[in-house]
Amino acid sequence: MTIDHVDLARVDLNLLVALDALLAERSVTRAAARIGLGQSAMSSTLARLRRLFDDELLTRSPEGMRPTPRALALAEPLRTALRQVQALVRREEAFDPATVARQFTISLPDSTEVLLGPRLLAYLRAEAPGVRLLLRGFDRATMLDDLDTDRIDL
Structure with missing residues (x-):
């Protein structure tokens, strides 16, 4: 599959980090705290994510935020992609138990x-x-x- 660089360049990859936090926390407030944003910024981010994916992604319920079927389908591929991006940019050093903190x-x-x-x-x-x-x-x-x-x- 060829990468459409123009189309991909339009996507703010920080949105995907926020989506991962939202899916993990199922709360705008907790997801915001998890990635260091304010609650209103995370609400705006969720609105952007909804437009990007053309799906509600998370809906209010008596138990809190409930992921839509599309959000549930995105969860694991998203986490895999973020791990791959993290591994790509992180320079892993050998684990040394004597010096690790x-x-x-x-x-x-x-x-x-x-x-x-x-x-x-x-x-x-x-x-x-x-x-x-x-x-x-x-x-x-x-x-x-x-x-x-x-x-x-x-």
Whole structure:
């Protein structure tokens, strides 16, 4: 497939970043906070996205914003495309646990936390002193969504 550079140049790729946040958060306010915009700017962005895709994308419901079938169909290809763009522009460096400074969020049952927590923390203190763990309770109902939206790492 040939790239239509003129047509693609008309698309603000930041709109796609915003759409990903909107689909993950299903809230204009939370999506705005996630990518560092004000709520009114995100509302304007959603209006632009609706024109771009000729679809409502997200509609109000009693539970919050509900994605349309078109939005649901866009979610995974969009996330894949954004990951590819991110990999293209990011210069990945080799992971060195001894020098990395990062926080990982892990969701696990309380019993597992009691069994593994102390040994894991001791290991990290010795091998990766800059790594911090945020341990969260395990919720089977939200686990996949939490992973997809990067609220948890593991």
